Structures are given as structure tokens and as C-alpha cells.
Amino acid sequence: MTKTISILLAVLAGVFAAPAWAQVQVHGPMVRMVPPGQPISAAFMTLHNHGIDEKILVKVHSDVAGAAEMHNHILADGMMKMRRIDTIVVPGHGRVELKPGGLHIMLIGLSRNLQLGERVTIDLEFADGERLTVNAPVQMAGDMRSESNHTKHAD
Secondary structure (H helix, E strand, O other): OHHHHHHHHHHHHHHHOOOHHHOEEEEEEEEEOOOOOOOEEEEEEEEEEOOOOOEEEEEEEEOOEEEEEEEEEEEEOOEEEEEEEOOEEEOOOOEEEEOOOOOEEEEEEEOOOOOOOOEEEEEEEEOOOOEEEEEEEEEOOOOOOOOOOHHHEEO
8 A cells, every 4th residue: 555655646746846857948949041241140939938937038148159148129219129138037837939029039249150051059048047958940031020120229
């Protein structure tokens, strides 16, 4: 009887204890293809939080850029402007879409020309210490909604 209860408790612990690595998943990552010599690109993806608690993205990094930053578009004085942001909050059992015209990751100071179809590594770091590595393919913008001009970043 004791062995049966122990097995049952172990099974229940496995069902209710989701591993940290499984809480946030990345869907549809991509890096925008830019012309040779262009020093800036952008990355897009959907962050899906399978956990109960919110996850807060606090840092991004990529080996192809001198800097990687989280940005958002806002409407100010009748114009869309881009602003650097410190965090992106992914609610528990929710998702956040990083897309043109909204939240996205800027890759600034590209260290080399990007090649169509290559995979770019982007590291995501969350406030609780969890880290994810994303391998995002370089793709043409296609039918994605056009972003505003990156020369109009707000301070």
C-alpha cells in the first residue's frame, strides 16, 4: 500500500511540476532581411507562456549585432515613433507577439551582412534567470506590415 501511494505521489508531482524550460516557447521567429551594408535589422516572434506566473523578458542579445534592444511603437503627436523599452511582460498562460509596428527586437550594428535563409541566434533572458536561445531564419519582409523608419527612434 505504501509503495502504491509513493508511486501515485511521484506521478502527481510530475504532472503538476512543469519544468522551467517548458514555460516559455517561441513560435515563428524571423529576422528581417536587409540590403548589404544596412547596419540595422529587426527580429519578430511570438512568446507563449505556458506557466501560471507572468514571465518578464529583460535582456536580448545576438551574435550578429553590437547591440540587441527591445522596442515598441507608440503614437505620439499624431506620428508613430519607436521607443526602446526595458521589459516585455508575457502574462501567465498568455502570449505576446513581436511584430512590425509593435513590440520587436532591434539588431543594431550588424557585424556582417545577413544572408537570406541563414539562422541568427538570439538569446532571451527573463527576470527569473531563465534563458532561451532562438535560432531565427533571415527572411524577406513579404506581406508583413511595414515598420516605421528606424531613423526616428525616440530617446
